[in-house]
Amino acid sequence: MSTHPTGKRTGRPRSASADLAILEATRAALVELGWGKLTMSDVAGRAGVAKTTLYRRWANKHDLAVDAVAVLFDELQLPDLGSLRADVEGVVLQFAALLERPEAKTALMAVVAEATNDAALRLRIRSSIVDRQKRLVVEGRRRAQRRGEIPPDPPGTDPAPQIDLIFDVIAGAVVHRTLVSGEPVDATWVAGFTALLLTGLASA
Amino acid sequence: MSTHPTGKRTGRPRSASADLAILEATRAALVELGWGKLTMSDVAGRAGVAKTTLYRRWANKHDLAVDAVAVLFDELQLPDLGSLRADVEGVVLQFAALLERPEAKTALMAVVAEATNDAALRLRIRSSIVDRQKRLVVEGRRRAQRRGEIPPDPPGTDPAPQIDLIFDVIAGAVVHRTLVSGEPVDATWVAGFTALLLTGLASA
Amino acid sequence: MSTHPTGKRTGRPRSASADLAILEATRAALVELGWGKLTMSDVAGRAGVAKTTLYRRWANKHDLAVDAVAVLFDELQLPDLGSLRADVEGVVLQFAALLERPEAKTALMAVVAEATNDAALRLRIRSSIVDRQKRLVVEGRRRAQRRGEIPPDPPGTDPAPQIDLIFDVIAGAVVHRTLVSGEPVDATWVAGFTALLLTGLASA
Amino acid sequence: MSTHPTGKRTGRPRSASADLAILEATRAALVELGWGKLTMSDVAGRAGVAKTTLYRRWANKHDLAVDAVAVLFDELQLPDLGSLRADVEGVVLQFAALLERPEAKTALMAVVAEATNDAALRLRIRSSIVDRQKRLVVEGRRRAQRRGEIPPDPPGTDPAPQIDLIFDVIAGAVVHRTLVSGEPVDATWVAGFTALLLTGLASA
DNA sequence: TTCTAACCGAGACGGTACGTCCGGTCTTCAA
């Protein structure tokens, strides 16, 4: 979210449409130029807005980028495909498709890089992007437990660490495959990954 | 690697110590400043070298960063700890320790980010950093097969995709946990991750 | 003068006190900051007034400055000191004292500078500041003629060019001495200047 | 003069031609745009030079302007026209012609305005522009003394105050007539002014 | 007394220049 003044009343109110135009312009510029060539002036120009207006709402390029791409991640869904295997494959393919989009991958990696020594940015990424997608793991896990595909939570146990673990493994594998190894996430790879995730190395 | 002139003989030879000093200075600057504040002038100053010397050996900032951190990843080892579980836990802890080092994580993410739209840099990262660590998976897998912990490769099958998969899962999970989720990789998490990797979700 | 609405009757009338507060604030800001650092926001703040209020009354910074300093020049007087020499010395000292005031000199030069390519501003300066001070020359000259210190106007001659000339010589010399040469206008200089003005170079 | 590094030896030397190109570009920009619209970027562009190069040599717009116009004033000459009256008329006309040039008048007034609260700039103006033109008064006075048109310096007297006075009166009258009163300096006015200067008010 | 038009403070807006910084190149002299 952009930085909104909190308790103010007076003065001309900020243009609501400007926020949307700026975020859209940011994504468009990321697609065309990539992170390194992205400039605030260019974004302002595309959005039909003055540079001042950007800086009034976001402190810098990285904060703006987080907001610009966060909405993309909210598009991920988990339709019930009938089995844990199918559900996992479905979400992995969706996530891989998202990471193919230049604005998503380029912005995500750039802000993560900057966040390695910027605690505030780290928090912003977590709250705006990462934590919101854990809903997918929570839901998929609940379904699989109902179907009896995985054991129910033992009473008195906090499921959060397990949820975080599964999330890091799935998201991490896809991100690493796509952005570090630089190989495509195709049906074959997804099938292999899902099999490994469900039954483990020992039976691979 | 820095770019060494190939067939030249005459003239003053390049200072051999300069390469090491520059790479060391780069790592030091990364620790103190992070990627965003890192400047070539600063690196040159720390290394007691002129900017010209940097550019004579590396084409740009990103190439220099790749070389500066690549050597860190070569320190990873896979001592035989007697079981697949122990070997996995050992290497995960080593890798996590490496990613705790600011110069490693900050440079790695920065170059990966830039590589999202720079194919040449992508290749350089793969050859200098990523592919060289697959040796760890190859070796661990061979040992586990000898011990009978995992089945041998079926004849006529290329083991490479399986190796790549395991590598992406392990490296991806640790990277995502550390840099995206921003949570520590401690003994508890490593145990849980290793259990999941060995036996899969179904039995978790 | 500030721009007053002409034929209007209804609605809330403009605050009369605001005009004075704004002009006073402008002079104070000029003293402290000089022309280059003077900002409309700052003036508004000092006057306890919104920026809108300034722009409702003056079209821009330069017009405001002209009005702010014009009143200072109206303070100049020409008491009858008994002789042309004494009258000239008296008015020169007064004028020099005025130009010592930072708000006067800084604003005067700034608007003159801007006026070099702004005809409207040039007119405004002449009508608000320059022409109004010619009264001093007219009066001093009339007195000297009565005393017989200078010859009477020949019949059929327009005295205006002569008045303008004397005005430019006196005002110009003081302004140049103070603002361009940057030397003080002290009693010695005034005596020398008056002697030169009265009897000319040949007898100096 | 631009700011030249003093005791340095090493490194690429500053481009000598850049100085000239920048000063010429500054004058051209002043003619076209006037002071208020003059920008450093524009000057840099006209000179075919980077903005950094400007700031490496001049601290700001005003210092640059002083140097850019100073050379114009050095063009003033004092050919011997045979009499003091003719010499005065000649130099006044030359000076008036100079002040008709937009780059001269606009820059001169702007820097004088800024100098009203900038002591360093005041010094720069004096040394680069003002003091150098006193040579004209010195020479004209010497000639007139030789011709017997004005009395010789009394022994034991410092002629400097008298020179400064004459300079301020002549330059001040022309500047005030041109820039403040906004009236032309034509032959009629010059004749009247010279007469006043030579014989004084009493005989006018 | 109520209406209402013009006023007011506050502050966001588009635009534009500022002066700084850095990436990557080029030019000099010395080793």
Place this chain on the structure above:
DNA sequence: TTGAAGACCGGACGTACCGTCTCGGTTAGAA
């Protein structure tokens, strides 16, 4: 030929200010 030094071009940065605009709210005179 390499190296140190540092000037060079190009261009983005984030800030500051101008003059305009849009709010909600106030105030005096007209109805």
